[in-house]
Amino acid sequence: MSKKLDPRVIRTRQLLRDALVELIDEQGYEKITVQDITQRATLNRATFYLHYRDKLDLLYQSSEEILHELVSSIRPPFKEKTDFDLLRSYDQPHREFVYLFDQVAINSKLYKVYLTEKNIPYFATGLKKIIIDFVSSGIHFMEPDDGKLTVPRDMAIRFYAAAFLEVIVWWLENDMPYTSKFMATQLMRITIKGPYIDNPFFK
Incomplete structure (x- = not known):
């Protein structure tokens, strides 16, 4: 049986995913950075790297x-x-x-x-x-x-x-x-x- 994710983890990933989608829509994938994503999600970079290796990993997992x-x-x-x-x-x-x-x-x-x-x-x-x-x-x-x-x-x-x-x-x-x-x-x-x-x- 798979382990149920902590609601805080789910919320953090959702914020990052939403930020990524918004930024791709506004700027295109190639132009955005991890810093852009974390700023839009109102999270710090350390939090981002707890969940994803880079923006491509976020894109792929989402x-x-x-x-x-x-x-x-x-x-x-x-x-x-x-x-x-x-x-x-x-x-x-x-x-x-x-x-x-x-x-x-x-x-x-x-x-x-x-x-x-x-x-x-x-x-x-x-x-x-x-x-x-x-x-x-x-x-x-x-x-x-x-x-x-x-x-x-x-x-x-x-x-x-x-x-x-x-x-x-x-x-x-x-x-x-x-x-x-x-x-x-x-x-x-x-x-x-x-x-x-x-x-x-x-x-």
């Missing part, structure tokens, strides 16, 4: 923590027949789709900064891997037989995962104009049915 929280909130996504019944209705998104957007919304500023900052590519890579696993699980639940798919399974998984990630980035960049449920509903609808009410190729 990324891992956020991604771990996301994984914990959406797994396992598909387990019961009732899940499939929900997917039949385009206006009732699977709860895990909603959880995905809820979790992003909780830490929206961090996600927005880490996904759009060019010097933090591994955060987007880590998030994409989580979405790939999520999509793979969903497609397998819906149709485990490769022979009944219109394209190779790996191609479909990568296509939808990349689309999901771009939709999340768009949502964040536009200050989350829609609710988590609305976003989940639209993603489910376009994934299952496509963007057209009536197929334009058969008019």
Whole structure:
């Protein structure tokens, strides 16, 4: 069993993480220093080095923590027949789709900064891997037989995962104009049915 962190430690790390996110948003990752971070967090440098080796260590650990929280909130996504019944209705998104957007919304500023900052590519890579696993699980639940798919399974998984990630980035960049449920509903609808009410190729 993992040791529970002292609330003071949690608060200190949260302050440092928030400071890092704010400064990256304002100045870009490369320009900020540990001194900048500690000043913004109203902590001293000695306190910083009790928790992290340098600013890269803070960046990496905060990324891992956020991604771990996301994984914990959406797994396992598909387990019961009732899940499939929900997917039949385009206006009732699977709860895990909603959880995905809820979790992003909780830490929206961090996600927005880490996904759009060019010097933090591994955060987007880590998030994409989580979405790939999520999509793979969903497609397998819906149709485990490769022979009944219109394209190779790996191609479909990568296509939808990349689309999901771009939709999340768009949502964040536009200050989350829609609710988590609305976003989940639209993603489910376009994934299952496509963007057209009536197929334009058969008019």
